[in-house]
Amino acid sequence: MDFNATxxxxxxxxxxxxxxxxxxxxxxxxxxxxxxxxxxxAGLSIVPILGLxxxxxxxxxxxxxxxxxxxxx
Numbered sequence: 802m803d804f805n806a807t808x809x810x811x812x813x814x815x816x817x818x819x820x821x822x823x824x825x826x827x828x829x830x831x832x833x834x835x836x837x838x839x840x841x842x843a844g845l846s847i848v849p850i851l852g853l854x855x856x857x858x859x860x861x862x863x864x865x866x867x868x869x870x871x872x873x874x
Contacts, residue, residue, distance in 0.1 A: 813847060820846035820856065827859040 824842025846852030
């Protein structure tokens with residue numbers, strides 16, 4: 802069975818982009834820095850099992866509470 806290296810590379814890149822978007826979306830609700838969560842998710846997705854483990858960690862993390870805004874007036 803032959804594996805085409807170009808196809809495998811393209812699949813990993815697409816997987817990393819999708820995981821980065823999913824981690825960013827979860828990071829908005831669960832972290833103070835969603836961009837960093839998305840970048841870490843995309844970076845770890847180069848090795849797919851690490852990306853999935855990071856995604857599970859984000860899913861299991863509790864949502865952050867938004868601090869109430871104080872209006873002067």
